[in-house]
Amino acid sequence: MATKPRDDTDMIAGLLLMAAAAFFGWQTTGLEVGTSLRMGPGYFPMLLSGLLFLLGVWVFLKSFGREGEPTGPIAWRGILFILPAPVFFGLTVRGLGFVPALFLTSLIASQASVKMRPLPALVLAVLVTIISTLIFSYGLGLPFRRFGPWLDF
């Protein structure tokens, strides 16, 4: 079956751009646009959202009629463990304190690789925590609580 050639990557890219433009455009609706003499807070964003939408349409239309390259593998495991690491750190650094939060963050991040075994991961997380605490908390004197209120009994 002969299908028309189409660059899927660019098609998705164009759609995403249009979606982003629509989102920003929707967000500007509440802002005052003003005149070109006294531009309101909405003037410039409105202009840009419109431009972004047009570019999205352009990229989308260009994707038809030519062959795209494959995108290659997607790092699902990486996404699953790398991205939550800073979020977890953010959620716990005040409550648990710097030391336990960092330890758990490194442990989570280390799981992103299939090659990481449990014991090396533990050793690595302990080392990272000790060294970072020495450098950032004691050395540079950053104002972090080393152990937070959640751990007070």
Added chain:
Amino acid sequence: MDLLSNLGMGFSVASSFANLGFCLIGVLLGTLIGVLPGIGATATIAMLLPITFQLEPVSSLIMLAGIYYGAQYGGSTTAILINMPGESSSAVTAIDGYQMARKGRAGTALATAALGSFFAGSVATFLVAIFAPPLTAIALEFGAAEYFSLMVLGLVMSVALAHGTVPKALAMVVLGLLLGIVGTDVYTGTPRFTLGITQFSDGLNFVALAVGVFGIAEILRNLEDEHERQVMTRNINSLFPNRDELRQIIGPVLRGTGVGSILGILPGGGAILASFASYTIEKKLSKHPEEFGHGAIAGVAGPESANNAGAQTSFIPLLTLGIPANPVMALMIGAMIIQGIVPGPSVVTDQPELFWGIIASMWIGNLMLVVLNLPLIGLWVKLLTVPYFVLFPIIMAMCSIGVYSVNSNVYDLFAVAFFGLLGYVLSKLRFEPAPLLLGFVLGPLLEENLRRAMILSRGDPTTFVTRPISAGLLVLALAVLVLVFLPQIRRRREEVFTESEG
């Protein structure tokens, strides 16, 4: 003579014991992270940026400059040893450098890269010292309209030099501008695009964006395919080029320095263009063009010099106009703003010690690289054999601490995760992130100058074309856009970038 006394002052600032120390740490850390495969100068600086915030402004910028040179050098090392350039500017080095390494001349290639870079860096530092002050005088004449037009030119140039198709690069600029608008409107105090989250009322954190889009997206890309790397470590020959090789590299180094110095000043990423241009020139001039691609020493010496010279002179638009020429300079601007310095022409007059201190530290940083890194090459090579799965948890921990330490704002850490994902998705869809970062940094400035210019001209948009400097800059920007869309040039441009990816 003014220049000498100014340089003298710069050196006395830069060579204080503490600043030398920070420069050294910067160079070492920069090389350390830059040597990691696939991580280029931009990602390295984004990750290490937060470490410098606790320092005084001068020391912090000196350390950052050190990180920059270190990262670039580290990038060349990986390009030569494992054929994995971290950045497009060292992609050219990989072509012949890796071939030299395969023929057992890795040491010579590394030393050539270092020596060429050092020479080019020294010359270009002098050029910065000579040309920056008079340009500042011109820059002081700039009004809102000129600034607006100049930034438009910079953004257009960054589009022209980005990988991928032109509409996609343009879209990245616009998306960056929109992200830069997030926060409180300076004129009316209205919150924009904050989604009701008060923590974003000061705007999205620049460090979070840079670390996410460049650092974390890079890690995810490396995790896609965890295959073994082949490191050319078994036979690293003696480092120093012999007399015959030295004679061969003099010409390319000189020409590379010249090409790089001129192209580096161009806004939008001239250093990348410089290494390509130098490679092409050397290939044309060579008596043995067939050697290129099979380990020609001139193919390492020329581009590396051009690259470094360009990297150096790209400080000129930053220091005189406050306009970043490439993503790295955008990071520098971010760092300066966080330190409370407004980049632009007033820096020279208001803070001469900072200005000349940075210039002097450029040279010192380059010297340190040569002195330290040639003997330390063995160590960097060992580092290449450290498996990646040990490195990235460390990097993630450092990123988390670093981003949090900027403002102690938990939302910045959520932003890192978001921008990490965004950066990864964008790279999967073959968008280039560099124009996005430039747009993000320039967004607020661009809008402010546009609005100011319109108020000053009483709502007359012709102000941009009736003021001669502004008109000239816009014509230039238009010319670049037209050039990019001309069929022959477009084809040529795509060829160049495909070559670099190969």
